[in-house]
Amino acid sequence: MDSSLHEVWQAAAGSPFIPAVGKGSQFWVAFILLVIGFSLTGAFALNRSLVNLPVLAVPASLALAFGVVYMFCAVGVYV
Amino acid sequence: MxxxxxxxxxxxxxxxxxxxxxxxxxxxxxxxxxxxxxxxxxxxxxxxxxxxxxxxxxxxxxxxxxxxxxxxxxxxxxxxxxxxxxxxxxxxxxxxxxxxxxxxxxxxxxxxxxxxxxxxxxxxxxxxxxxxxxxxxxxxxxxxxxxxxxxxxxxxxxxxxxxxxxxxxxxxxxxxxxxxxxxxxxxxxxxxxxxxxxxxxxxxxxxxxxxxxxxxxxxxxxxxxxxxxxxxxxFNKPVTHVSRLERDIEVSHWGGNVAFEERYTLHHRGANLSLLFNRVKWQQSQYYQPTTFALKELKFPLRVGSVDPYYTDVIGNVSTSRFRSNKREALLEIKPRYPVFGGWKYPFTIGWNSDAKNFLRRTAAGGFVLNVPFLEGPRQAEGVEYEQVQVRVILPEGAENVKYHTSIPTSSITEAGVEIHKTFLDTIGRTALVIKARNLVDDFRDRELVVTYDYPLVAMLRKPLIVFASVFAVLVGAWVVGNVELKFDSRKK
Missing domain, CATH: 2.60.40.1730 (tricorn interacting facor f3 domain)
Incomplete structure (x- = not known):
C-alpha cells in the first residue's frame, strides 16, 4: 500500500476523465458507424476485387469495429 | 479476587x-x-x-x-x-x-x-x-x-x-x-x-x-x-449480519462509466420466531405497532450522480424498491421480499452506474487514478456488520502497474492481489484488483480506496482492433473464396 496515492488523487483534481464519446451520444455514434459498416460490407460483397479490399473492406471493418464497441456500451454493457 | x-x-x-x-x-x-x-x-x-x-x-x-x-x-x-x-x-x-x-x-x-x-x-x-x-x-x-x-x-x-x-x-x-x-x-x-x-x-x-x-x-x-x-x-431492532459481501467496481474507459454491483448474503442473528410467521398479524402490526425486530427496509445512500439502479435476488427482479435521485442525494430504499426475522437469511444483489468523471482522473504522469468508497453498504440506525468482504476493482483490459491505498485499518485486510477477469469482448482478460477484508462494520462506510494504473493506447485500442481484424479476415476470406474457379473450363486454347 502506498499512502501517497491520496495526494495523486488530489493533484489530479483538475483533470477528470472524459470519454471520447459521451454516454448520451453512444447509441447514435454506434448506430451510424454500424450502418456505414454494413453498407460498405454490402458494397464490397457486390463487387469483390483486390482494389476494393483497401477501398471498401478496410473502412467497413473499421466502422464495424468501433460501432460494435460503442453499441456494447450504448446497451449498458460497459466494456 | x-x-x-x-x-x-x-x-x-x-x-x-x-x-x-x-x-x-x-x-x-x-x-x-x-x-x-x-x-x-x-x-x-x-x-x-x-x-x-x-x-x-x-x-x-x-x-x-x-x-x-x-x-x-x-x-x-x-x-x-x-x-x-x-x-x-x-x-x-x-x-x-x-x-x-x-x-x-x-x-x-x-x-x-x-x-x-x-x-x-x-x-x-x-x-x-x-x-x-x-x-x-x-x-x-x-x-x-x-x-x-x-x-x-x-x-x-x-x-x-x-x-x-x-x-x-x-x-x-x-x-x-x-x-x-x-x-x-x-x-x-x-x-x-x-x-x-x-x-x-x-x-x-x-x-x-x-x-x-x-x-x-x-x-x-x-x-x-x-x-x-x-x-x-x-434491542427491538434487527441484528443484521452480512456473512459475505462481494463488491465489484468495473471501470470502462470506452463507455466513460463506473459500474458497481454488490452481492449480499444477509442474516438476521436475533431471536427466532416461536410460532409460524403470521402474515395477517404482520400486516396489522404495520399500522398499530410499526417497531419490530424484523428487518423490513434497507437504505443505501449512494453517491450523487448514481443512475440505473437494480435490485434482484435469486428469484429475479424485486419491485419493492424506490430510488430518489436529485442534485443532493441518490438514495436507494429497498424492501426485502419478505420481512427477515431472527435465524432467517436473505441473499440479494444491488447495482448501479455512475459517470467515470466522478471517480476517475488523469494523472500528470499520464496514468489514471480511481477513488471509490471501499464499502457502501446500507445506512441503518441499528448498524450493519460484515464478516467477509471482497472488493474487486475491475480495470480495463491491459491496465498495468496497479497500485492501491485504502483508509480502512490494515489489520482488517486479509489478502490483496491482482487477478484476471474475463468478460464481454475480452481477449486477454481485464486486470482486476481483489482485496479481501474481514470483520468490518458500517462505520467504515465511505472510507476511500484509491487505485492508480497505467493504460497504454495500444491496450485501449485492443477491443476495436480485435473486431477489425475479425471482420477484415471474413471479408478477405469472402474475396479469396469468390476467386476460386469451380467451373470446368470449356474453352480450348
Whole structure:
C-alpha cells in the first residue's frame, strides 16, 4: 500500500476523465458507424476485387469495429 | 479476587500445556515462540474501557495511560483477547489520545500458538517510550456476532432482548492501577445485569445512569485478571449480519462509466420466531405497532450522480424498491421480499452506474487514478456488520502497474492481489484488483480506496482492433473464396 496515492488523487483534481464519446451520444455514434459498416460490407460483397479490399473492406471493418464497441456500451454493457 | 487469580493461573497452565503439545511454527516475521508471554515492562496507570452495545455489533474503546516501568525504552504494547474474540475482532485502530498527528499506530495479531486460548494484538508505538515515561493510547475495535438473543425464540409481536458477556476488568497483559468499564445501551431497559460487590463509597457495581452501566472504579488488578459479567438488554431492532459481501467496481474507459454491483448474503442473528410467521398479524402490526425486530427496509445512500439502479435476488427482479435521485442525494430504499426475522437469511444483489468523471482522473504522469468508497453498504440506525468482504476493482483490459491505498485499518485486510477477469469482448482478460477484508462494520462506510494504473493506447485500442481484424479476415476470406474457379473450363486454347 502506498499512502501517497491520496495526494495523486488530489493533484489530479483538475483533470477528470472524459470519454471520447459521451454516454448520451453512444447509441447514435454506434448506430451510424454500424450502418456505414454494413453498407460498405454490402458494397464490397457486390463487387469483390483486390482494389476494393483497401477501398471498401478496410473502412467497413473499421466502422464495424468501433460501432460494435460503442453499441456494447450504448446497451449498458460497459466494456 | 480469588476467582480471578485462579482463573489467570488456569489460563497460564492451559497455554503452557498447549505450548508443550504444539510444535508448529510458522516462518512469518510476526511469529513468536509458543511459550511467549508479554514482558512486564508496562503498567496501566489509568484505564477506561467503554463498551457500546447500541448497534448490532459491540464497539469497544480502551483509553489507557501506559507507563514504562522497565529500564530500557519500549515500543511494543500487547493487548490480550480470547481466541474466540480474536476471530470476531475487526477494525482495530490505535491512536495517541493526546497527539492526533501521531497515529494511527500499527496493530497486528501476534502468531505464537494457534491452540492457546489467549491471543495477543501487538501495538507498535511509533517512538519507543522512555523508562518512566507515560503515553495515552486510544484503542478502538469492533466485536462481531457479539450478542445472543435471550429468550432465543419469541412471538413476532414481542420485544427482542439480547445478552452480552464481557469482563468487568478490562483484559490486559499488564498490571492495572485503576480502571472502570462503562457499557452504553440503546435504551434504558436493561432487565438483567451481573451485580458485583462495590468498593469504597459504592456499595454495589454497576451504577446505572439512564442507558449506561458503570462497573468500577476498581483498584489495582494483576495482569490477566478477568471478572466475567453479562447483561441483558432490550434491542427491538434487527441484528443484521452480512456473512459475505462481494463488491465489484468495473471501470470502462470506452463507455466513460463506473459500474458497481454488490452481492449480499444477509442474516438476521436475533431471536427466532416461536410460532409460524403470521402474515395477517404482520400486516396489522404495520399500522398499530410499526417497531419490530424484523428487518423490513434497507437504505443505501449512494453517491450523487448514481443512475440505473437494480435490485434482484435469486428469484429475479424485486419491485419493492424506490430510488430518489436529485442534485443532493441518490438514495436507494429497498424492501426485502419478505420481512427477515431472527435465524432467517436473505441473499440479494444491488447495482448501479455512475459517470467515470466522478471517480476517475488523469494523472500528470499520464496514468489514471480511481477513488471509490471501499464499502457502501446500507445506512441503518441499528448498524450493519460484515464478516467477509471482497472488493474487486475491475480495470480495463491491459491496465498495468496497479497500485492501491485504502483508509480502512490494515489489520482488517486479509489478502490483496491482482487477478484476471474475463468478460464481454475480452481477449486477454481485464486486470482486476481483489482485496479481501474481514470483520468490518458500517462505520467504515465511505472510507476511500484509491487505485492508480497505467493504460497504454495500444491496450485501449485492443477491443476495436480485435473486431477489425475479425471482420477484415471474413471479408478477405469472402474475396479469396469468390476467386476460386469451380467451373470446368470449356474453352480450348
Amino acid at each position: 480469588k476467582t480471578t487469580a485462579v482463573f489467570s493461573a488456569f489460563l497460564s497452565l492451559l497455554s503452557l500445556a498447549s505450548a508443550a503439545s504444539s510444535k508448529k511454527s510458522s516462518s512469518t516475521s510476526t511469529t513468536l515462540p509458543v511459550t511467549f508471554r508479554p514482558p512486564q515492562v508496562f503498567r496501566n496507570a489509568n484505564l477506561v474501557h467503554i463498551i457500546s452495545v447500541e448497534k448490532n455489533y459491540a464497539k469497544e474503546n480502551i483509553n489507557v495511560l501506559v507507563e514504562n516501568i522497565d529500564k530500557a525504552a519500549q515500543d511494543e504494547y500487547f493487548v490480550p483477547f480470547t481466541a474466540d474474540q480474536m476471530s470476531r475482532l475487526g477494525g482495530v485502530e490505535v491512536k495517541d489520545r493526546k497527539d492526533a498527528s501521531a497515529g494511527p499506530f500499527v496493530a497486528e495479531a501476534v502468531e505464537f500458538d494457534q491452540e492457546s486460548d489467549i491471543q495477543y494484538l501487538r501495538i507498535r508505538l511509533p517512538k519507543p517510550l522512555a523508562p518512566g515515561a507515560q503515553q495515552t493510547l486510544g484503542i478502538s475495535y469492533y466485536l462481531l456476532k457479539a450478542y445472543k438473543p435471550l429468550p432465543a425464540s419469541i412471538k413476532q409481536e414481542d420485544q427482542q432482548y439480547l445478552s452480552f458477556s464481557f469482563s468487568a476488568y478490562c483484559p490486559s497483559a499488564y498490571t492495572t492501577n485503576k480502571q472502570k468499564t462503562e457499557v452504553k445501551f440503546p435504551t434504558g431497559n436493561i432487565p438483567d445485569y451481573t451485580k458485583l460487590p462495590g468498593s469504597g463509597e459504592v456499595k454495589e457495581f454497576p451504577q446505572k445512569q439512564g442507558s449506561k452501566l458503570t462497573y468500577g472504579p476498581f483498584d489495582e488488578k494483576p495482569a490477566g485478571a478477568v471478572q466475567p459479567v453479562s447483561v441483558r438488554f432490550e
